[in-house]
Amino acid sequence: MNRGSSAGYDRHITIFSPEGRLYQVEYAFKAVKLPGVTAVAVRGETSVCAAVQRKVPDKLIDPESVSSAYRVSDAHGVVCVGWATDAKAQVHRVRSEASEFAFRYGYEAPVSYLARRLADVNQVYTQHAYMRPLGVTLLFLGWEEGEGGLCAPQLYKVDPAGYCIGYRACAAGAKDSEAQNWLEKQLREKQEAQTAERTAAGTAESDRTQLLADVTLSDDEVMTLGIGALQSVVSSELRPSDVEVALISKADQAFRVLTDAEVEAILTRISERD
């Protein structure tokens, strides 16, 4: 890479480099990875869960004040990866938007709406020179009233560039690509298994394999996949205190963080399986 040509363009976000890149936005992505924390989120049929590493930066800190999972409302939660200070500012914004929507329209904001609002806000930061992008990626977990009264869990990822997409399963942070690959592999195995089942049961069209995005996952599988993905990218054995797991499920009807005991049970299941 020719460093010389990019020397002048890195500093100001409104300036494109000759190759058409916005370096400041790319550096903001690096800032997300800097704390060395990874988060993984998975969506199932009746639940969506996000597992994020919990790293306490200093021994003297009270661990309960270190948290990346934020409740936005009963129907929404956000898990943040990156700079904690920028994350808090974003969460404040999300909470404000969510409650304003609920007040104005009388029902809980769709998750896609909230995610897109934050994404648009992030985009503004990438276009104005007097502000910097925020070094945080947000995973939106939520619950939406679907068609025909169906309740559907939702998962969206919003990054510093202002990009917002819905996912079946995604990862963010230091080891995002490794975790993402692990998830794809797991889902592909499930896809094959479920396709085989459907063909055997005669319910699928003979030549159509089940889409990866249509793989069905139970609540348990969702949590196991989320924590399992995290375990696969973290070098040491995870303990309940090292991981924070946020969950929205049909069973609970509200955003909550799993207790240590629940996380312990899942970790045991994962290690026994391995």
Place this chain on the structure above:
Amino acid sequence: MAGVGSGYDLSTTTFSPEGRVFQLEYANKAVELSGTVVGVVCRDAVVLAVENVLPHRFVVSGTLRRVHTVDRHVAIAVGGMGPDGRHLVARARSEAENYRAVYGEAIPARVLADRVAGYAHLYSLYWHVRPFGCTAVIGAWDAVVGAVLYAVEPDGSVYKYRAYAHGKGRTAVRTELDKVRWAERERAEAMREVAGVVERSRDVVKDKPYELEMVVVGERGVERIDRFTAAESGGERSGGGDD
């Protein structure tokens, strides 16, 4: 990694290629250059102390203020640039007053800490302002949880601590703080230990004379402690630490 920002350190709105904002790291350095600030949560109170280096021989003792009362139940000790600290404290006072007006009760420590942090964070976002060059160490007596300690750093990050130190002597002080089980100490004992810790962190030959400003926040509210002399603080420890 090079400590020099080399061009990426000129504004708060610039990320370096590694994803760091050097201006915020430099703001932290400003705190590291200043007198040590310490906070500890003991059994029934929070003890805050600041090493006030006397800027001039003619300064009237006791007039250099770096620990400020915010509300009846909260005090903030400032490490780093004193004037920046006063700005943060003014905001904190305003937030506390506003909370009382809206909710009719004393502002919970956690809420105040988040608001001060949010305010400091604001100054890390814009080109036309610089970050605060100070740490706000918030000691409070919370109606629900009792003695709590929060520290807001120049970049706006805030955590709850059982003990905290920043400033010139922070490395030595933090090591000592970590060894003590502060939650078991009574306030009088904690006060003496904190004073001793600060005294021992100084270089007797090279450092300029100082005053120890100490404030204790407990159920009774915020109490200002008359300054300790080096002897009273047990700086030269000899076995019991008894006065």
